[in-house]
Amino acid sequence: MSEALWAFGRVSGAMSLLFFTASVVLGIITRSGRPLPGLPRFSISLIHRNIAILASVFLVLHVVTLILDPFAHLRIIDTFVPFLGSFKPFWQGLGTVAFDLILAIVITSLFRRWLGARLFTAVHWFTYAMWPIAVVHSIGNGTNGTNKWFLLFVVICGVSVVSASIWRVSGRFLEVAEARAGRAR
Amino acid sequence: MTATGSGTVPNPTSAPEGPVRLFAAGADAGYSAHRETYGHLEIVKGGPGLRAELERSGLEGRGGAGFSTARKIDAARQSVSDRMFPASAVVIANGAEGEPRSIKDSTLLRHSPHLVIDGLLATAALVGASRMYLYSSPESLGALRSALAERRDTRRITLVQAKETFISGEASAVVNAIENGIALPTDRTVRLTTSGLRARPTLVHNVETLAHVALIARFGGDWFRSEGVGGDAGTRLVTVSGAGQRERVLEVPGDARISDILEAAGVSTSVVSAVLVGGYHGTWIPADDLSVVLSKAALAPYGGRPGAGVLFLLARDECGLQVTASITRYLAEESAGQCGPCLYGLDALATLMERIASGRGDHGLRREAERLGLSLIGRGSCHHPDGTAGLVQSALSAFASDVEAHLTGRCRRTARV
Amino acid sequence: MSAAKKSTSVLHIDWTKCDGRGLCAELVPDLLGRDQWGYPIALKGSPSARSDIPLPSQRMDAATDAVRLCPVLALKIVRAS
Numbered sequence A: 001m002s003e004a005l006w007a008f009g010r011v012s013g014a015m016s017l018l019f020f021t022a023s024v025v026l027g028i029i030t031r032s033g034r035p036l037p038g039l040p041r042f043s044i045s046l047i048h049r050n051i052a053i054l055a056s057v058f059l060v061l062h063v064v065t066l067i068l069d070p071f072a073h074l075r076i077i078d079t080f081v082p083f084l085g086s087f088k089p090f091w092q093g094l095g096t097v098a099f100d101l102i103l104a105i106v107i108t109s110l111f112r113r114w115l116g117a118r119l120f121t122a123v124h125w126f127t128y129a130m131w132p133i134a135v136v137h138s139i140g141n142g143t144n145g146t147n148k149w150f151l152l153f154v155v156i157c158g159v160s161v162v163s164a165s166i167w168r169v170s171g172r173f174l175e176v177a178e179a180r181a182g183r184a185r
Numbered sequence B: 001m002t003a004t005g006s007g008t009v010p011n012p013t014s015a016p017e018g019p020v021r022l023f024a025a026g027a028d029a030g031y032s033a034h035r036e037t038y039g040h041l042e043i044v045k046g047g048p049g050l051r052a053e054l055e056r057s058g059l060e061g062r063g064g065a066g067f068s069t070a071r072k073i074d075a076a077r078q079s080v081s082d083r084m085f086p087a088s089a090v091v092i093a094n095g096a097e098g099e100p101r102s103i104k105d106s107t108l109l110r111h112s113p114h115l116v117i118d119g120l121l122a123t124a125a126l127v128g129a130s131r132m133y134l135y136s137s138p139e140s141l142g143a144l145r146s147a148l149a150e151r152r153d154t155r156r157i158t159l160v161q162a163k164e165t166f167i168s169g170e171a172s173a174v175v176n177a178i179e180n181g182i183a184l185p186t187d188r189t190v191r192l193t194t195s196g197l198r199a200r201p202t203l204v205h206n207v208e209t210l211a212h213v214a215l216i217a218r219f220g221g222d223w224f225r226s227e228g229v230g231g232d233a234g235t236r237l238v239t240v241s242g243a244g245q246r247e248r249v250l251e252v253p254g255d256a257r258i259s260d261i262l263e264a265a266g267v268s269t270s271v272v273s274a275v276l277v278g279g280y281h282g283t284w285i286p287a288d289d290l291s292v293v294l295s296k297a298a299l300a301p302y303g304g305r306p307g308a309g310v311l312f313l314l315a316r317d318e319c320g321l322q323v324t325a326s327i328t329r330y331l332a333e334e335s336a337g338q339c340g341p342c343l344y345g346l347d348a349l350a351t352l353m354e355r356i357a358s359g360r361g362d363h364g365l366r367r368e369a370e371r372l373g374l375s376l377i378g379r380g381s382c383h384h385p386d387g388t389a390g391l392v393q394s395a396l397s398a399f400a401s402d403v404e405a406h407l408t409g410r411c412r413r414t415a416r417v
Numbered sequence C: 001m002s003a004a005k006k007s008t009s010v011l012h013i014d015w016t017k018c019d020g021r022g023l024c025a026e027l028v029p030d031l032l033g034r035d036q037w038g039y040p041i042a043l044k045g046s047p048s049a050r051s052d053i054p055l056p057s058q059r060m061d062a063a064t065d066a067v068r069l070c071p072v073l074a075l076k077i078v079r080a081s
Ligand code: SF4
Pocket: B167, B184, B185, B186, B334, B335, B336, B337, B338, B339, B340, B342, B343, B379, B380, B381, B382, B383, B384, B385, C015
């Protein structure tokens, strides 16, 4: 039984990372204001949101299974307060930090109409801290963290997010960049 | 003719005769000169008296939009009585005068500050307001501070300094400046009279409007109507400037012709080729049409209105297109930059006008300027894009033959020099 | 009442927030287009109603989606009283 929990805990963590990666990339595309072939802007926005929700579900499963798993030595407090764990406290703590950040991002997103766009946007920026922390956690904490296949998976995710981020800060990122050039906002 | 009813107490002093009303107390009038001229105004709370006289007077706002003063006051009173949780109203006297070609408000605040204060107090009493603000450009602060100190009924008036930007006098910007110190217009889905300063029913009146209220409270609506005509009853202040003339403020009857006003200002119409009426958001009236009356009704066919009473003259040897281009550039720079169509659209519109004025361009430019101008109307949180587009549109039609000449490569005016 | 058929709601654009991302123009393409800088522009009605665009009742759902999906919360539906 606990073998199964252990396995599921790992797989759900990897799934969560995969979906968060996709969501980050889609979020960046949404921010550019550009549609994709066959995907209007509002669809990208919706998929970005839905994939993020899916990723969060896997994240919750990841955390819950490892709390239930006696081998993982994960207490409820460790899911919220980082670096208290008994097993690889530093690497596990990074996971906790990422989890807390995601919690903040998800809550402010769900309630953004009441919280206002300013707070929503500010907290959404945490994503750029959350994602690399989650990746480092997966490598350092995961049983297969240094496994070749897993590293390949992480590299693919990393290349996607890093290249999307480079595009994000480039001058021609916005769909309307050219038309708006020359006037600061 | 005196006002009766509970709004005001009948006044023994005789009303000013002729069109000099607001400056009847003379230059730099202090409180005693003010009371000698106009008599004391007993402020009585609420009551239908002043309200009815304002209705009868037909007074319209003198800040630019020209909205009925009685209607605006009604809206605020309605909002006070409609509320589930009572909140008393706020009245703001707006003397920001961001319009570069207008000095009538600062002139009024310097010479007749007590009329403005009387009007503010009377309006506040009418709507049951507990707080009053005097929002004024830096240059008028001194005069206002000493005027407020001269009398004892001004304790609930707060003096606030306005920013010297074009849009600082826009009503929602005034409220934003007083509440948050940010003199920028805000997005609104309800009127300020419903929810303005700290969510209270808020009246923002131009200072000249309030000075007229002070006189109507004393002498009544019928007296007010003894000058002017119809919807343009009473007198209005105008600022004449441009074409090398010294800036001058005049008080003119509501049915005065532009040519008569210029004559009264000592300007020979023969040196003028056009007049920008209303301000930088205004309308060009060509020299041939200067016999038009400076009134809402008479200017409507030109798409114009008296606005803030600005008459900016274009000299015979000046190019109306170049002047309009530089005004448009100024207005683009003065965009608060909050709203995309205003930020990008006015900049593009100014560039188009500059290209037309420079004489390097083709007929496509004029069509493009017309199209762009039209596309900006109604797409900002204030009327800055609308006003700027209106100015450009009026220049393109008032100077149509000049546009033609420019587009075929020569300016008919400046090239002559 | 047949007169009640005519919707009294408007789609309000807060221009101080709108960043011209264009989602709304996709969701109510019959009501909104985009200008050269990407900002929405009402396709019908008088120019003075371009910040408060009258909503036909059959476009209510699409407009509600636009309000929910605008990335900067620049839209709201205001029921005229
Ligand atoms: S329309 Fe222009 S001036 Fe008015 S609030 Fe928007 S950006 Fe500012």
